[in-house]
Amino acid sequence: CRNLIFILGDQLSPQMSSLAGVDLERDVILMCEVAEETTYVRHHRKKLVFILSAMRHFAAELTAKGFKLQYVRLDDAQNSGSFTGELKRAVKDLSPDSVLVTEPGEWRVLQSMLKWEEETGVGVRILPDTRYLCSHEEFGLWVEGRRDLTMEFFYREMRRKTGLLMDGDAPVGGRWNFDSENRSPAKPDLFRPRHLQFPPDDVTRNVMEMVEERFPDHMGSADGFAFAVTSTDAEKAADAFIDDFLPKFGETQDAMVKDDPFLNHSLLSFYINLGFLDPLSLCRKAERAYLEGHAPINAVEGFIRQIIGWREYMRGIYWRFMPDYAQRNFFEVSRPLPEFFWTAKTDMACLATVIGETIENAYAHHIQRLMITGNFAMLAGLDPFALHEWYLEVYADAYEWVELPNVIGMSQFADGGLLGSKPYAASGAYISRMSDYCGTCRYDVKKKTGEGACPFNALYWDFLDRNKNKLSGNRRLAQTYAAWRRMDDGQRATYRESARAFLQKLDDGLFV
Numbered sequence: 001c002r003n004l005i006f007i008l009g010d011q012l013s014p015q016m017s018s019l020a021g022v023d024l025e026r027d028v029i030l031m032c033e034v035a036e037e038t039t040y041v042r043h044h045r046k047k048l049v050f051i052l053s054a055m056r057h058f059a060a061e062l063t064a065k066g067f068k069l070q071y072v073r074l075d076d077a078q079n080s081g082s083f084t085g086e087l088k089r090a091v092k093d094l095s096p097d098s099v100l101v102t103e104p105g106e107w108r109v110l111q112s113m114l115k116w117e118e119e120t121g122v123g124v125r126i127l128p129d130t131r132y133l134c135s136h137e138e139f140g141l142w143v144e145g146r147r148d149l150t151m152e153f154f155y156r157e158m159r160r161k162t163g164l165l166m167d168g169d170a171p172v173g174g175r176w177n178f179d180s181e182n183r184s185p186a187k188p189d190l191f192r193p194r195h196l197q198f199p200p201d202d203v204t205r206n207v208m209e210m211v212e213e214r215f216p217d218h219m220g221s222a223d224g225f226a227f228a229v230t231s232t233d234a235e236k237a238a239d240a241f242i243d244d245f246l247p248k249f250g251e252t253q254d255a256m257v258k259d260d261p262f263l264n265h266s267l268l269s270f271y272i273n274l275g276f277l278d279p280l281s282l283c284r285k286a287e288r289a290y291l292e293g294h295a296p297i298n299a300v301e302g303f304i305r306q307i308i309g310w311r312e313y314m315r316g317i318y319w320r321f322m323p324d325y326a327q328r329n330f331f332e333v334s335r336p337l338p339e340f341f342w343t344a345k346t347d348m349a350c351l352a353t354v355i356g357e358t359i360e361n362a363y364a365h366h367i368q369r370l371m372i373t374g375n376f377a378m379l380a381g382l383d384p385f386a387l388h389e390w391y392l393e394v395y396a397d398a399y400e401w402v403e404l405p406n407v408i409g410m411s412q413f414a415d416g417g418l419l420g421s422k423p424y425a426a427s428g429a430y431i432s433r434m435s436d437y438c439g440t441c442r443y444d445v446k447k448k449t450g451e452g453a454c455p456f457n458a459l460y461w462d463f464l465d466r467n468k469n470k471l472s473g474n475r476r477l478a479q480t481y482a483a484w485r486r487m488d489d490g491q492r493a494t495y496r497e498s499a500r501a502f503l504q505k506l507d508d509g510l511f512v
């Protein structure tokens, strides 16, 4: 054939740069399910079902449109188990003039790709991924000469670049950011609409069976799988989000409610990251909802900021600072993850809820990831790299380019503040204010130390004390450290002792 076009599992869009100019007669597309990708971490079973079923549906759609396509299944006898192995096999079979591929989302995969030419003897063209607003070059220029990499400034550039929510040169509504209006707690609401569910078809059911059989030691179950596995269904989910949830997206963005794991979140990250939804078109739909008076500015600005701001920024940081970014460990900590990260068996109701929902859904919303599991991990000094692997494993939207900077940078401050201006550390009071988790907890959130006290309270102060050499110069923590210094010695010692006793229990593998 002329071009062999390799499409990876998170490149499921007809808009991929590798497909531009495709010749239906002379080009062949290669897609493959490979062991290397399904096991480089032990992905949640719903994540595996989602990606593999989405790949099979996408391949079927391309074939129906007349593309020539080779699809390798995980259980094909000849499957070599890796991208490189499958490419070599296809090259041998088809003798293409050249290989075309869109750059991958992960550094690890790019390293293999860079060897493809040598390994196959055929010219390989790695094309930029045009699904993103900001290219590597553009992000590099933005970083250059700047000491402060605050996301907010990057975000404003993206607003200007796209014209989203702009009134000439000025932001619509007179402000760039309405986050201060998006920090309220929420109550259970029986009238909140339900997110769309997509019952599995035959293709998905087949994948579910295969995943249950082949990945017995991976988290969760394929049972109850209800994600969209085609772009048509993903578009339906996006429209339903705009109609039913976007108006209240801001109001409940930072809230956590037991028995309501989704609140007004979009549940669209899976589809955006995989290629089913175009991020810019989605933002334009959200903008239209504001212009037509369907959703308020705080909701729409908040939603758009997450996508053209945080999402693009995280990708920029990843590619600019990899590979050493993955090894950052500012607090020099190494505690292994406790068993309850895989079982949800802990008396801490907040962690039991969030991890339980994660096991069930392969999803948790942002504040749960940041302020419950992430916050706990940082306060308890868990190994940041091991934590990064956990996040990559358990969430169906997790690919390293977006997961790693969120974990290492935003949630663990393991990059020492390259990305954030202060650690997202919080005691029980924050969790109690923003959720209804504490009401049913064995621990008492109001009790600071001793038997039955909420562990987050002592851990919080102990974390600040342990790391005072690294953090007390941070201006945003000045008041907090002043409060710590105002406590009498006895109180400070009690906090330290309570934290020590708790961490000892964790290290001994005792139930907490």
Ligand code: FAD
Pocket (backbone or CB within 6 Å): 264, 265, 266, 267, 268, 269, 270, 272, 273, 303, 306, 307, 310, 311, 312, 314, 364, 365, 366, 367, 369, 370, 374, 391, 392, 395, 397, 398, 399, 402, 403, 404, 406, 407, 410, 411
């Ligand atoms: P919504 O709340 O509806 O937000 C809308 C969209 O904004 C999301 O779909 C997503 O595309 C984007 N977005 C929001 N916040 C972020 C962010 N911080 N970074 C990048 N995009 C963002 N997101 C992932 O896509 N993959 C991950 O592996 C991932 N890991 C995370 C790990 C940690 C520790 C933290 C704190 C956040 C992580 N995020 C990750 C970001 C965010 O939590 C998810 O994007 C979001 O929860 C997805 O759910 P949603 O679609 O309902 O989001």
Ligand code: DLZ
Pocket (backbone or CB within 6 Å): 007, 008, 009, 010, 011, 032, 033, 034, 035, 037, 038, 039, 043, 048, 051, 104, 105, 106, 109, 399
């Ligand atoms: C995540 C994933 C999984 C679980 N399986 C496959 C697969 O079998 N085949 C494939 O092409 N892609 C898969 N992916 C997505 C890739 O890991 C992803 O494309 C790279 O990590 C680059 O982001």
Ligand code: SF4
Pocket (backbone or CB within 6 Å): 347, 348, 349, 350, 351, 427, 428, 431, 432, 437, 438, 439, 441, 442, 443, 444, 445, 454, 455, 456
């Ligand atoms: Fe979590 Fe503490 Fe509240 Fe229990 S009391 S749910 S441990 S914050």
